[in-house]
Amino acid sequence: MIKRYKWPVLAALSAAMIISSCVTKKYQQPNLNVQTDKLYRDTTINDTTSIATVPVEQLFADTVLQGLIKEGVQNNLDLKTAMQRINEAYATVQQTKAAFFPSLSGNATITRNKQSLAGLNFPPEFANSFILTTTTHQLGLSTSWEADIWGKLSSSKRSALANFFASDAGKRAVQTQLIANIANNYYSLLALDKQLAITEQTLKNRITDVETMKALKESAIVTGAAVVQSEANRYAAEVTIPDLKRSIRETENALSILLARAPGAIKRTSLDEQKPYTDMQVGIPSQLLKNRPDVQQAEFAFRSAFENTNVARTYFYPALTITAQGGVSSLKIKNLFDNSIFYSIVGGLTQPIFSKGENRARLRTAKAQQEQAYYAFQQSVLTAGSEVSNALYAYQTAVEKQTSRAKQLEALQKSVDFTKELLRYSSATNYTDVLTSEQSLLAAQLNSVGDKLQQLQAIVNLYRSLGGGWK
Missing domain, CATH: 2.20.200.10 (Outer membrane efflux proteins (OEP))
Structure with a gap:
């Protein structure tokens, strides 16, 4: 009896599978409207080596920063929320699987x-x-x-699986961004500390200058105008200190939030102790499709929308x-x-014979959402390429500036020393020259800190833009 009905049953199942394949379409990876090898501006690379594969502990030599990153990955609330999104998506997958059973x-x-x-x-x-x-x-x-004759349940399950993988990629994207935010805020703190130290030392020097100008006035070498100018110069440095301290406190508070701590002080080293990572390999652009979690998330979102379009088609049968x-x-x-x-x-x-246009509207909606997901995927790839290009160029320009900045600082320091000496022993100069040279020196010293910060943050941003930090 079993053999008698075996072939008709198999024939019916085969016919159902063929009919189903005519209703729903098989997924294919979306094509990009841009050549992936052109994603990195003015850069041609054939080497697949990338710093995206470098462990966090190797990229950041500062052990204090390593500890903060580890704490953030364990405690950050955004990351925990992303984990719950994964659990939610997994429950939906289980639900779609259960739909196959009576x-x-x-x-x-x-x-x-x-x-x-x-x-x-x-x-x-x-x-x-x-x-x-x-x-x-x-x-x-x-x-x-x-x-499941037309593949509605199968497409629903594949859509749920795509959403699950998208939520997992989203969690990894949150982690890479978290690591970058912790590192960037940490380096900002070190830079602010350095700028505060420079400003405080400048303030001490200018207090000394005021006393010197008073003594020179008593010796009739300078006028009272020079004394007043020196005092104004002193207060110009002093007034910036509260703003620097405020910025330090706000940055500490921002970093505390990333670590899921109550606002408080952050233990840290110094900017001078930082040793930037120098092997700036970016790999080939096509690796972004595998390394960047947000690009993967966008592609999975497109796949989910694709399967939802399949589901919408089955309602006509x-x-x-x-x-x-x-x-x-x-x-x-x-x-x-x-x-x-x-x-x-x-x-x-x-x-379905007459459903007031509901099925057609459902299909049009699904197709529109699929197109939106496709454009979002393309946008994510273009954004990734732009971020890599920006970070790489920011690193290169920061390194270039440091060489010129060192020479500028040396020249400005000599200018300050020479104008002060001339002010003591010659009438060929006045305090305005000293004032100008001192202000230029302070600005250059603060900018030199910015150059070092730019280099460190460019490394962090390049690491994140290449998809590093989640493996």
């Missing part, structure tokens, strides 16, 4: 019916011969199963549903299991 529910009912005597329309002499009130006891099970119910029923509860079994099995096809 549902089963149990029920127990007691029904009491009372029939109206007038409604029976019997003569009065027969009224007492009929039972007008009945109580029915019933126990039963019911089940329902929908055959009939749905095959099989339902069954059975149990026991009796007018008396003591006889519930005595020859009181009932059952029913129903199989039906439901073909």
